[in-house]
Amino acid sequence: xxxxxxxxxxxxxxxxxxxxxxxxxxxxxxxxxxxxxxxxxxxxxxxxxxxxxxxxxxxxxxxxxxxxxxxxxxxxxxxxxxxxxxxxxxxxxxxxxxxxxxxxxxxxxxxxxxxxxxxxxxxxxxxxxxxxxxxxxxxxxxxxxxxxxxxxxxxxxxxxxxxxxxxxxxxxxxxxxxxxxxxxxxxxxxxxxxxxxxxxxxxxxxxxxxxxxxxxxxxxxxxxxxxxxxxxxxxxxxxxxxxxxxxxxxxxxxxxxxxxxxxxxxxxxxxxxxxxxxxxxxxxxxxxxxxxxxxxxxxxxxxxxxxxxxxxxxxxxxxxxxxxxxxxxxxxxxxxxxxxxxxxxxxxxxxxxxxxxxxxxxxxxxxxxxxxxxxxx
Amino acid sequence: xxxxxxxxxxxxxxxxxxxxxxxxxxxxxxxxxxxxxxxxxxxxxxxxxxxxxxxxxxxxxxxxxxxxxxxxxxxxxxxxxxxxxxxxxxxxxxxxxxxxxxxxxxxxxxxxxxxxxxxxxxxxxxxxxxxxxxxxxxxxxxxxxxxxxxxxxxxxxxxxxxxxx
Numbered sequence: 170x171x172x173x174x175x176x177x178x179x180x181x182x183x184x185x186x187x188x189x190x191x192x193x194x195x196x197x198x199x200x201x202x203x204x205x206x207x208x209x210x211x212x213x214x215x216x217x218x219x220x221x222x223x224x225x226x227x228x229x230x231x232x233x234x235x236x237x238x239x240x241x242x243x244x245x246x247x248x249x250x251x252x253x254x255x256x257x258x259x260x261x262x263x264x265x266x267x268x269x270x271x272x273x274x275x276x277x278x279x280x281x282x283x284x285x286x287x288x289x290x291x292x293x294x295x296x297x298x299x300x301x302x303x304x305x306x307x308x309x310x311x312x313x314x315x316x317x318x319x320x321x322x323x324x325x326x327x328x329x330x331x332x333x334x335x336x337x338x339x340x341x342x343x344x345x346x347x348x349x350x351x352x353x354x355x356x357x358x359x360x361x362x363x364x365x366x367x368x369x370x371x372x373x374x375x376x377x378x379x380x381x382x383x384x385x386x387x388x389x390x391x392x393x394x395x396x397x398x399x400x401x402x403x404x405x406x407x408x409x410x411x412x413x414x415x416x417x418x419x420x421x422x423x424x425x426x427x428x429x430x431x432x433x434x435x436x437x438x439x440x441x442x443x444x445x446x447x448x449x450x451x452x453x454x455x456x457x458x459x460x461x462x463x464x465x466x467x468x469x470x471x472x473x474x475x476x477x478x479x480x481x482x483x484x485x486x487x488x489x490x491x492x493x494x495x496x497x498x499x500x501x502x503x504x505x506x507x508x509x510x511x512x513x514x515x516x517x518x519x520x521x522x523x524x525x526x527x528x529x530x531x532x533x534x535x536x537x538x539x540x541x542x543x544x545x546x
Numbered sequence: 547x548x549x550x551x552x553x554x555x556x557x558x559x560x561x562x563x564x565x566x567x568x569x570x571x572x573x574x575x576x577x578x579x580x581x582x583x584x585x586x587x588x589x590x591x592x593x594x595x596x597x598x599x600x601x602x603x604x605x606x607x608x609x610x611x612x613x614x615x616x617x618x619x620x621x622x623x624x625x626x627x628x629x630x631x632x633x634x635x636x637x638x639x640x641x642x643x644x645x646x647x648x649x650x651x652x653x654x655x656x657x658x659x660x661x662x663x664x665x666x667x668x669x670x671x672x673x674x675x676x677x678x679x680x681x682x683x684x685x686x687x688x689x690x691x692x693x694x695x696x697x698x699x700x701x702x703x704x705x706x707x708x709x710x711x
Contacts, residue, residue, distance in 0.1 A: 203638065212622040212636040288634065310665065317667055323638040324670075326678045328652075329662025331641060333634040335652050338641075340664045360576055364558065370657055396652065397659025 170239040170277075172250055176518045179509050180257055180279035180296075185501030187299015191468040192416050194347040194387065197258075198305035199294035200313050201332045201341035205321040209333040210269070210286055218286055219270045225285045228319045229274040234312065236276040243271045243284075249523065252514035255377070258296070260284055262378055281312065288333050289341075291316070300412055302344050306404050309342075329396065339396030344407060347376070348415060351386040351465045352422035355433060362388075362418060369411055370394055376457070385457035386465075390415065423465075427475055435479035438466040442483060445537040450530040453513055456537070460508045467501055486543060503540070511536055549575035619643045661685060680709055 182195045203209060207221055226240060243251060243264060251265040260273050264287040271286035284292040293312050295305040323331040329339035337343070353359045366373045374389045375381030382388065390411070392403055426434040441462035444451070451459070466483045469475035487499035509515060511533040517524050520532065549557045555575035618625050624636030626647055635641070641648060653660050663682055666675060683706050690699040 205638070208622045208637040209635055211632055211634050212624060313665075314668060317669070321669065322667055324667050325638070325641060325662075326674055326681070327661055328641055329664065331638040335635070335648060336655050338652065338656070339659075339662045342664075364576075393655075394657045394659065396656040397661055397663050399664040401664075 172253055173518060175257075175277075175279065176253065176515055177510070179502070179506050180259075182280055182296040182298045183505050183509060184298055185505055187297065187301055189412070189416055190299040190501070191472045192349055192419050193300040193412060194349050195296055195298055196301045196305050196344070196346050197294055197296045198302060198309045198342065198344045199292055200309055200330075201289040201337040201343070202291040202293070202313070202316070202330060203323040203332060204290050205323045207290065207323075210288065210290065211333065213269075215269055221290050222270045222272055222285050224320065225283075225291055225316075226272055226274065228316055229283050229285075231319075232312070232315045234276060234281060236278050236281065238274050238276050238281075241273045241275065243273055244269065249514055249517055253518050256509070256512040256514050261287060261292075263287055264292075281308070283312075289337070300346060300408070302346070302404050302408055306342070306344065306400060310400070336393070337395055340398070340400050340403070342395055342400050342403060343391055344403065345389045345391035346407075346412060348388050348390055348419070349386055349461065349464060349468075350388060350415075350419050350422075351437075351461050352426050353419055354386050355437065356422045356425060356430070358418070358422055362415060365414070365418070366390060371411065384454060386461040387457075423469055423473065423475075427469070427473070427477070431477050434465075435477050437462045438477075438479040438483055442479075442486065442541070445541050446543065447538070448534050450527070451511075451534040451537060452526075452530055453511065453533065456511055456533060457508065460504050464501060464504045467499075467504065486541065499541070507537060507540055547573050549573065549578050551575075551578035614644050614647045617643060676709065680706065683709070 185194075187193070187195075204221060204224070207213065207217065210218065213221070230238065230240060241250075241254070243254075243260065246254075251260075254260045254273070255262050255265050257279065259275055259279060259282045261284065264271060264273070264284045267287065269286065271284070273285065274283040276282070280297060281293075281295050283294070293309055293316070295308040295312070297305050325331055330341040332338050332341055350359065350362060353362055363373055370393050372391050372393050373382065374391070375383065376385045376387040376389070378389075392407065394403070441459040444455075445459050445463070463483065466475075466480050467487065470480050470484055510519065513529055516529050516532055524532065547557045549555045550573050552575060555577060557573035557575055559574050559576065559579045615626060619636055619640050620643075621639040622636035624640055624643075626644055629635060629640075629644070635644075649660060661681065662678075663685075666678060670678070683702055687699055687702040687706065690696075690702060
């Protein structure tokens with residue numbers, strides 16, 4: 170399958186739907202597994218890595234996963250395609266730019282991916298829109314059972330599923346939610362979120378992993394403890410304690426903006442609209458923040474009934490039909506689509522050739538202007 | 547508690563330093579901590595964290611067991627020194643070969659937990675499954691006793707007796 174078949178649209182789990190979607194953008198559960206009778210990858214020869222890759226690839230492609238799947242030979246893929254897969258959260262940066270034979274089995278609707286020969290032999294992950302960790306965990310476990318029926322995993326009664334790094338030991342489960350926290354950032358309280366996460370033994374990463382915390386208002390929050398707790402305990406703590414607490418923090422910050430800092434809120438939304446509608450060069454970093462502020466405005470209207478001058482103008486823009494053309498509705502899905510399709514690798518793949526940064530910034534600005542213009546043609 | 551520097555904000559960072567046997571404490575707010583350059587580094591890569599944890603462990607001769615420092619895994623040729631550098635192990639057997647050195651590290655990385663609880667491979671033989679369940683029950687019994695939850699402890703004890711017979 171060609172990646173251009175999926176590169177023109179967002180993946181299913183990024184359409185702004187699902188429970189608590191105004192703050193929890195998506196959920197992801199992944200399991201780390203290794204095959205019994207093999208060394209971990211750091212000690213495997215290229216030959217042994219190829220054998221593991223072939224074995225797991227054949228097993229995964231033989232399963233009925235409820236959606237058609239395609240296979241990508243990651244080590245042989247062009248760099249642009251690998252960047253694209255990372256932008257879509259289908260494979261990790263380590264997997265994209267690692268060493269040796271490795272591949273990924275990806276479901277057509279992108280709700281399931283399996284990375285073969287990442288840090289462990291196999292990493293199975295399921296993604297869903299909004300807060301749906303239980304559903305993701307059940308599907309991941311189901312796929313895990315299907316794989317396990319065809320092979321043996323490295324397992325010890327004492328330590329559980331054995332992983333290359335002891336931080337994944339035991340259940341091998343890592344669950345994470347992508348959170349949109351613009352109000353905590355605007356009100357200068359984002360450090361509180363980082364501290365609360367640390368107190369609850371959770372890891373916070375930016376949109377694109379470690380070190381990208383400042384790159385957008387999107388954060389990935391995940392469990393660190395994988396040993397000594399059953400999968401169900403980890404999920405229930407996340408769903409019944411951790412997520413509600415963080416969601417409350419962000420909601421309180423949004424209410425505070427509305428009650429006390431309307432100028433700050435309106436300034437951010439108005440600037441975002443003006444720049445996106447008029448600028449001729451927009452970097453991907455700038456786009457992430459500008460679109461984040463539009464997303465905040467639309468969600469505050471939809472979920473809190475917020476009405477400020479800037480939110481009113483934004484909603485009018487969202488609902489306006491063009492004078493002679495088709496009616497237009499700008500939704501969260503539209504914003505997410507602009508967000509994803511203007512990321513560097515997406516732009517270049519859809520344009521059909523490599524572009525330097527200035528050309529990308531110009532093309533990105535053109536796409537924004539055309540989608541958000543007050544007078545669509 | 548108030549910040550010792552600005553005397554205004556709530557102190558949320560508490561530092562205890564022990565130098566030459568003298569213990570000093572410092573309680574500061576986030577803002578002052580940053581200004582004083584004592585912000586907590588929260589994004590240390592996990593491999594770096596593990597390596598640093600391993601580095602601060604007591605020297606091997608302080609440990610009760612046989613030396614693992616110079617040991618090489620017979621299955622993959624891995625050494626503890628390589629783990630310090632790479633942050634990943636060489637093969638599943640390393641968990642047994644280097645158990646004494648890895649255990650404190652696992653305990654730190656896993657919030658004090660050192661034994662699996664949760665999903666088992668469906669192919670786990672019935673005997674092994676029973677052993678794992680017994681281990682889990684005993685751990686829960688210990689926790690119940692230390693929490694003085696004697697009602698739960700009695701239930702768990704009965705379950706253990708039933709399984710053992």
